[in-house]
Amino acid sequence: MMSTIINLSESNRISDIRTAVIRKNPDSNELEECLLELLRRRMWAEASEVALAAVALGSRDWRAYIVSATKQLGDKNYAAANQLVELMSELPTTQDIKQEELTYEPAAMMVIINIISAVRNHFSGVDFGQLWGWTNLLKAVSPPVLAMTDGIRDQRSIADKIVEARSARPMIRLPERLGEPRLGRKVVVGMKERFFPERANSRLSDMPARIVSAMKAYGWDVTFVKFGEAGKNTDIIQTLIETSQQLNPDLILLDVEYDDFHTDILKTVRDKLPHTMLISFYADPWKDNIPIRIREVSSIVDGFWSVNPSLEIWTENGVREKAIFFPWLHGGYRGGTDVSLQNPGYRFLGGIEIYNWPRAIWALESFLNHAPISFDISRHAEDGLDALTSFHRYLDRLAEVRGCVNFSTRRDFRKTLTARVFEALQARTLLIQEASDELDYYLVDGRDYLSFANFDELMEVIAFSDANPDVVGEIVANGHRLATTTYGDNAIIGYFDSLIERHWSLSGAPVV
DSSP states (O other): OHHHHHHHHHTTOGGGHHHHHHHHOOOHHHHHHHHHHHHHTTOHHHHHHHHHHHHHTTOOOHHHHHHHHHHHHHTTOHHHHHHHHHHHTTOHHHHTOOHHHHTTSHHHHHHHHHHHHHHHTTTTTOOHHHHHHHHHHHHHHOHHHHHHHHOOOOSSOHHHHHHHHTTOOOSOOOOOOSSOOOTTOEEEEEEESBSSTTOTTBOBOHHHHHHHHHHHHHTOEEEEEEEOSTTOOHHHHHHHHHHHHHHOOSEEEEOOTTSTTHHHHHHHHHHHSSSSEEEEEESOTTSTTHHHHHHHTTTTOSEEEESOTTOGGGGSTTTGGGEEEOOOOOTTOOOOOGGGGGSOOEEEEEEOOGGGTHHHHHHHHHHHTTOSEEEEEEOOBOOSSOHHHHHHHHHHHHTTSSEEEEOOBOTTOOBOOOTHHHHHHHTTSEEEEEOOGGGGGTOOBTTTBEEESSHHHHHHHHHHHHHOHHHHHHHHHHHHHHHHTTTSHHHHHHHHHHHHHHHHHHHTOOOO
16 A cells, blocks of 8 residues: 555645545555554655545544644644544543653654744744644643643642742752862863754854853863764864873863764773763753663763753762762853843743754743743754854843743653753843752752743743742842852862862872
8 A cells, every 4th residue: 555655646646645545445554554654754745645544444543633633733624623632532542652752653743843833933824723723632642731731730829839948958069179179270171063063054052162161261271172963073082082182181071972972982082091080961861862871981981960960870870979960151151130120021042842842832822822921932043153152142131031931841751950940040030940850959949940830830920920029039139149159150160170189189190
């Protein structure tokens, strides 16, 4: 049957596919395999015709219902789409879908891509019927999406949270320094030059610029080696090794988590520089294969720097002892002024990609319910600015509004902490944050920021912020103070200094 479909497609006769499938009347297994293969190839139009034929033939395949409903929504046949959504709840296979695997399913991907596209285009050309339909479709197969949009509100009031926060403490604090700070450390930083190394038009990554700028301001001598696209860093690694051999640095900080040769790269650096302190940087340790990569190099590196302490990999022997948890550096940015508290409005400022697609659900709900939140969607494209200037302008934009709305859910429904948490605090704006247990390691809800777990709670936080500017001002001041002192650049670099001191003293090498 697949060959028939391909022939019709290549002959520009896609509209004939449905009739051809119904006439052939294949068995259910062949039909399901054919639909799945078309979805994997992203032959959406062909898959839609096969799905409609499958439903007409009495299929119980949940993918056929998702794809058929998506097609009906695209054609604005809302009654037919709603009927398909209602029937989906009766399919036993729908209830067996593992939620962490849902968005790796090509059938669900059709819906998700439609929603992301609508959000990025500010819902231009899409009517409310389609938007409601897409939302209801995902709710039908995903309890986590349903919880985001229709979840039960926390019985505690925001005022109760604020009172409870007075006696609460975060789970992580930077430990006492192990040695006196020493100016003149030498550091080699090897990190990807662009935010998306595989995209030629990607903006420059702000992370190395922030780290290099902050360390130089602290008085350290820092050399930056620019990494490129994954799998194409062989010559760059050689440059880094030669540079390090010439400089004899106290520390090498590498960000190669995105590279498939992650383990080989770190092993090569260690073999050539056996005594230098080597710390591996992980901005996204929650990604699919990163825990495996961390485990592979646990005997090679001297430390793992991450802002996400809740992952199970950090509890394993050989890894636990080397985990370093604190926020990223901010390159000397000190934040805006209290003026932002007088400004109206709330803003989400960031990207919406496949790996964080639930953000599009929040944007969709906000649009459908006329929430006072602007969504400033970044595609992380080249902006013509140097990385540090671009980053500081981004922080200035966060400071322009009363509150920064930030989301934590990733494609596998993990609730993770993002860099924007501390960036909002730095910018001296109210952090309105989707609830995540990871924030408890660093901050206190009700003292340093305000959280929400579903759309009703988000609206409640915004209403509270509008009605209580003095209380919000105290929360903003608390968060900003924490971000610029306890988690400020100098405090974090000072802790690095103590780690370097300990490393060289334990290694037997002379400590200058």
